Amino acid sequence: MALNQRGQAALTDALYFLLIVSALSTLLFFFAANYGQVVEQRVVNQYWREYATGALETILYSSTPRIPNESLEDATEIDYLLAAVKEDYADDGEIDETEEVLVQTISGIMQPFAANFDYVFYIYLSDEKEFAFVMIHTREDPKFYEDSKDKVKPGKSKVLFCEPKTLNDLEAMVESVGLSAQSSSRLQLVEVDSSDRTAYPVAQANLTMWVPTPIAMFIDGTSDGTLPGLNCKEYNPETYASSKGSGEPCKTCSTNT
Amino acid sequence: MGVGDMRRGFAEGNFPKAFFPGFLEKSWQKVPRFARLGKKGFLGPIGDDLPSLIPLLFALMLFFYVFTFTWNAFDQKGQLFDDALAAMRVGNTLKGNNYMRNYEAFDQRCREAHSVKRVKFLAGLIPLKTGPGQEFSGVDVEELREDFQELEGNKFECSNVDLKEDSPSLQSDSLVIRSFPVALEFKNPDPKKNTFYVRPMLLVVVTWR
Numbered sequence: 469m470a471l472n473q474r475g476q477a478a479l480t481d482a483l484y485f486l487l488i489v490s491a492l493s494t495l496l497f498f499f500a501a502n503y504g505q506v507v508e509q510r511v512v513n514q515y516w517r518e519y520a521t522g523a524l525e526t527i528l529y530s531s532t533p534r535i536p537n538e539s540l541e542d543a544t545e546i547d548y549l550l551a552a553v554k555e556d557y558a559d560d561g562e563i564d565e566t567e568e569v570l571v572q573t574i575s576g577i578m579q580p581f582a583a584n585f586d587y588v589f590y591i592y593l594s595d596e597k598e599f600a601f602v603m604i605h606t607r608e609d610p611k612f613y614e615d616s617k618d619k620v621k622p623g624k625s626k627v628l629f630c631e632p633k634t635l636n637d638l639e640a641m642v643e644s645v646g647l648s649a650q651s652s653s654r655l656q657l658v659e660v661d662s663s664d665r666t667a668y669p670v671a672q673a674n675l676t677m678w679v680p681t682p683i684a685m686f687i688d689g690t691s692d693g694t695l696p697g698l699n700c701k702e703y704n705p706e707t708y709a710s711s712k713g714s715g716e717p718c719k720t721c722s723t724n725t
Numbered sequence: 726m727g728v729g730d731m732r733r734g735f736a737e738g739n740f741p742k743a744f745f746p747g748f749l750e751k752s753w754q755k756v757p758r759f760a761r762l763g764k765k766g767f768l769g770p771i772g773d774d775l776p777s778l779i780p781l782l783f784a785l786m787l788f789f790y791v792f793t794f795t796w797n798a799f800d801q802k803g804q805l806f807d808d809a810l811a812a813m814r815v816g817n818t819l820k821g822n823n824y825m826r827n828y829e830a831f832d833q834r835c836r837e838a839h840s841v842k843r844v845k846f847l848a849g850l851i852p853l854k855t856g857p858g859q860e861f862s863g864v865d866v867e868e869l870r871e872d873f874q875e876l877e878g879n880k881f882e883c884s885n886v887d888l889k890e891d892s893p894s895l896q897s898d899s900l901v902i903r904s905f906p907v908a909l910e911f912k913n914p915d916p917k918k919n920t921f922y923v924r925p926m927l928l929v930v931v932t933w934r
Contacts, residue, residue, distance in 0.1 A: 478777035
């Protein structure tokens with residue numbers, strides 16, 4: 469190469485060097501920006517799971533007065549919520565008298581997370597393939613206002629009682645919400661039939677929580693029948709007592725579990 | 726042509742035709758060795774390379790900037806994970822199996838939680854309200870100690886620092902807040918009844934550096 473081109477050659481070499489370093493730096497930058505995202509997600513997910521497990525255990529450990537309107541401090545008789553639920557189910561094969569106290573306990577325990585999470589709690593009888601209790605905490609879709617100062621208003625949270633036909637209908641909803649934390653526990657319920665024979669069906673209590681995601685199509689179902697809907701009714705604490713007729717002492721209150 | 730002839734040819738600046746096509750041979754012969762040394766535009770070995778130093782230095786600066794950024798990002802994220810895991814460890818130690826029989830059980834777990842050394846922590850139990858229309862008021866890090874449950878003169882509070890000298894605030898470095906639901910056993914206030922009940926509580930763990 470001619471000596472008068474020596475400077476140009478060095479410049480070309482330097483530009484190549486710059487090109488290689490730029491490429492390496494870009495790679496390094498992207499690697500640094502994405503570093504730890506998987507670990508971070510796992511740490512967060514672990515925390516959600518810890519919360520879900522703790523919440524489920526706390527729900528099952530909690531006490532309840534056997535006469536609904538009494539406070540725990542002044543209650544004539546106190547029982548574990550789980551024992552009361554079992555007794556209620558044994559009575560008529562439904563969780564109806566303890567339904568409200570169960571909802572209030574679950575809502576109270578999930579309250580610290582409820583602003584940022586939706587959840588479902590259910591008791592499923594795996595042998596009989598039916599639900600004893602399903603409660604979904606979700607929220608309405610956010611509303612958008614053009615004229616208002618606050619253009620987006622978050623949707624109001626609501627509690628639903630549901631009666632899905634199959635476990636698959638509920639699982640389809642849980643699978644659609646993306647990342648979720650789940651905890652489940654095995655229970656043994658009691659069933660007494662008309663001829664006083666006692667059975668002990670195995671049930672699964674499950675609590676699943678997720679970051680709020682629109683699930684209205686799963687709750688309402690689709691018109692073409694691909695999603696059958698979950699047969700839900702909204703829980704309203706003000707009208708619940710009159711609609712359910714609870715508030716009276718339960719008829720099995722005087723007996724011990 | 727032997728190897729010796731080739732060597733001689735290279736040394737004299739004459740290249741055999743078999744090695745180079747015609748135009749290269751011509752251009753090589755046209756420019757004698759060091760012919761341009763005294764001509765205008767040549768600034769010397771360093772001066773000639775001066776323009777090439779600009780992209781070279783820029784490349785080095787870019788590389789070291791990105792390298793430092795990456796190093797800091799690794800360091801920062803590593804510390805974030807450490808803090809999050811330390812908070813989880815404190816929480817897991819304190820909550821145990823999510824059931825607390827009495828203050829002694831809490832105190833025992835609190836002593837075990839002191840094995841977490843890397844971070845400062847403050848933890849305690851806050852009552853969770855489960856009645857109708859009861860709202861959770863949230864956690865105020867700076868006023869946290871006032872919300873902790875007190876039972877028979879014992880406050881359900883645990884920390885590995887002297888809270889008179891150091892307490893968490895929103896300005897604290899690497900502040901992490903975690904909460905876990907637990908069940909706490911209460912003795913009935915009426916001693917005649919000799920019964921107990923279990924209330925849901927929230928174990929709040931705050932860690933900082």
